[in-house]
Amino acid sequence: MGYTFRQGIKNILRNKVFSLATVATISACVFLFGLFYAVVINFQNIVRTAQSGVAVTVFFDEGIEDARIQEIGQEIGKRAEVSRIVFVSAQEAWDSFKDDYLGEYVDTFGDDNPLADCANYEIYMNDVSMQDSLVGYLQTIPGIREVHKSANVANALSNVNSLVAYVSLGIILILFCVSIFLISNTVAIGITVRREEIAIMKLIGATDFVVRAPFVYEGIILGIIGAGIPLALLYYLYDNLINYVLSRYSVLSSILVFVSADEIFYTLAPVAVIMGVGIGFLGSLFTVRRHLRV
Amino acid sequence: MIILEDVSKTYSTGAPALNNVSIHIEPGEFVFVVGDSGSGKSTMIKLLLRELTPSSGRIIVNNTDVGRLKHRQIPIYRRNIGVVFQDFRLLKDRNVYENVAFAQRVISVPNRQIRKNVPSVLSLVSLAEKYKSRPRQLSGGEQQRVAVARAIVNKPPILLADEPTGNLDPRTSWEIMKLLEQINRDGTTVLVVTHNREIVNAMRKRVITMKKGIILSDQKKGSYIDEG
Ligand SMILES: Nc1ncnc2c1ncn2[C@@H]1O[C@H](COP(=O)(O)OP(=O)(O)O)[C@@H](O)[C@H]1O
Ligand SMILES: [Mg+2]
Numbered sequence: 001m002g003y004t005f006r007q008g009i010k011n012i013l014r015n016k017v018f019s020l021a022t023v024a025t026i027s028a029c030v031f032l033f034g035l036f037y038a039v040v041i042n043f044q045n046i047v048r049t050a051q052s053g054v055a056v057t058v059f060f061d062e063g064i065e066d067a068r069i070q071e072i073g074q075e076i077g078k079r080a081e082v083s084r085i086v087f088v089s090a091q092e093a094w095d096s097f098k099d100d101y102l103g104e105y106v107d108t109f110g111d112d113n114p115l116a117d118c119a120n121y122e123i124y125m126n127d128v129s130m131q132d133s134l135v136g137y138l139q140t141i142p143g144i145r146e147v148h149k150s151a152n153v154a155n156a157l158s159n160v161n162s163l164v165a166y167v168s169l170g171i172i173l174i175l176f177c178v179s180i181f182l183i184s185n186t187v188a189i190g191i192t193v194r195r196e197e198i199a200i201m202k203l204i205g206a207t208d209f210v211v212r213a214p215f216v217y218e219g220i221i222l223g224i225i226g227a228g229i230p231l232a233l234l235y236y237l238y239d240n241l242i243n244y245v246l247s248r249y250s251v252l253s254s255i256l257v258f259v260s261a262d263e264i265f266y267t268l269a270p271v272a273v274i275m276g277v278g279i280g281f282l283g284s285l286f287t288v289r290r291h292l293r294v
Numbered sequence: 295m296i297i298l299e300d301v302s303k304t305y306s307t308g309a310p311a312l313n314n315v316s317i318h319i320e321p322g323e324f325v326f327v328v329g330d331s332g333s334g335k336s337t338m339i340k341l342l343l344r345e346l347t348p349s350s351g352r353i354i355v356n357n358t359d360v361g362r363l364k365h366r367q368i369p370i371y372r373r374n375i376g377v378v379f380q381d382f383r384l385l386k387d388r389n390v391y392e393n394v395a396f397a398q399r400v401i402s403v404p405n406r407q408i409r410k411n412v413p414s415v416l417s418l419v420s421l422a423e424k425y426k427s428r429p430r431q432l433s434g435g436e437q438q439r440v441a442v443a444r445a446i447v448n449k450p451p452i453l454l455a456d457e458p459t460g461n462l463d464p465r466t467s468w469e470i471m472k473l474l475e476q477i478n479r480d481g482t483t484v485l486v487v488t489h490n491r492e493i494v495n496a497m498r499k500r501v502i503t504m505k506k507g508i509i510l511s512d513q514k515k516g517s518y519i520d521e522g
Binding site for chain 2: 003196200
């Protein structure tokens with residue numbers, strides 16, 4: 001183990017240009033992966049935050065009875081899309097409107113409630129994408145006058161998010177292949193350079209493992225370095241970026257809820273390292289099996 | 295120790311390189327194999343190293359049927375055999391010590407033991423002082439002594455040499471042959487392929503003469519035969 005590992009490191013140092021190119025490609029692959037991962041996670045987080053505030057509002061026919069309103073509420077509550085349903089009486093609607101928009105001018109209205117017909121249900125959903133089917137259903141219920149959909153921002157965000165995920169997946173896949181190809185070339189060159197040494201090793205009685213291990217170690221080490229560099233860089237950039245944005249544009253902090261760097265790297269770091277090691281291991285093993293048929 | 299029974303080897307092209315060869319070598323013997331170039335001597339060495347398998351016949355080394363070895367058994371089998379070539383085959387990027395230690399490292403001998411074994415085998419081949427030199431700083435004879443040290447550091451019971459003096463002047467050739475003879479005296483079975491008539495005739499060992507893949511003669515205390 002000690003000897004083959006040292007030989008692996010020697011291979012890397014002996015073949016600096018190719019080792020560097022390999023590390024650079026793996027780094028690019030892992031860097032992009034990390035970048036997209038961070039974007040997608042933050043997107044998801046924003047979508048989720050936005051979703052939790054989205055509700056469909058239903059208003060009732062004029063002069064409807066309280067008992068009917070309760071019936072409707074129970075029916076709606078049974079739907080699978082619905083996570084929560086809240087009754088807002090005409091008085092509450094008016095009070096909330098007053099607080100939000102009128103402030104000190106409230107007195108001009110005296111005791112009248114201009115929103116007398118505005119009792120409603122606020123219906124919260126499990127998933128915004130179910131909104132259309134829910135609205136369709138609500139419109140068929142007798143006693144319901146009007147259904148207000150929320151603006152469909154969250155839905156749009158959701159679509160953009162999956163687009164970003166697919167595109168990034170494609171790019172990462174391409175880089176992944178390029179990385180494997182480069183690792184394979186690097187190792188193949190190492191094998192060619194050491195043909196004679198390998199021949200002697202075999203005559204002396206070295207096992208396949210001892211003959212092959214240095215090259216596999218070479219690949220794995222390159223993979224780890226190729227994952228470590230972009231991880232460190234991403235952590236530094238990400239942490240600084242969110243701190244900068246939050247301090248500079250504090251207004252945004254209520255809308256843009258960033259996921260913390262630590263939280264992202266808790267998952268990203270192990271995944272990226274596995275990716276790097278995987279690329280290195282697969283690329284070198286594949287090559288060693290092809291070129292070192294002992 | 296080494297038994298060839300009706301061994302033939304035919305390469306994909308041409309006539310058989312070995313044709314029904316039978317040889318019996320006892321433990322502790324010193325054997326010369328001589329013959330024109332192309333007579334099949336190197337082919338025999340390669341068969342013994344299991345670099346090749348016989349087309350027919352059986353090879354038994356150390357009670358092992360060499361032809362039937364499974365792929366993963368070959369490395370262990372080869373540890374029974376040290377081998378030296380005409381062109382030394384040293385690692386040019388490593389010094390004398392590392393070239394010899396290499397043979398132990400690749401079979402995972404612990405470092406503590408390597409540090410004991412390498413100096414002792416280097417002093418056996420009289421190269422103790424040059425352990426730090428690179429191969430290109432050494433004479434041909436010295437390089438071949440390093441190769442011999444590498445071949446015997448794992449203490450194999452058998453040592454094969456394929457024209458070990460082919461690149462050396464007469465005086466240095468004698469040094470190497472004397473070294474091989476000494477290793478044989480210490481208990482190793484030694485088989486030397488050579489063209490060196492003078493040494494073969496002087497050393498009075500068993501001589502197997504080959505021609506075109508067959509054994510022309512096999513003499514105890516023999517001598518170099520020309521075109522028999
Ligand atoms: N790899 C090979 N492929 C085809 N023919 C070979 C090969 N190696 C050796 N030969 C042939 O086998 C015969 C014996 O060769 P070799 O064993 O090298 O003889 P020697 O070592 O006695 O000079 C020669 O005719 C040679 O041309
Ligand atoms: Mg030959």
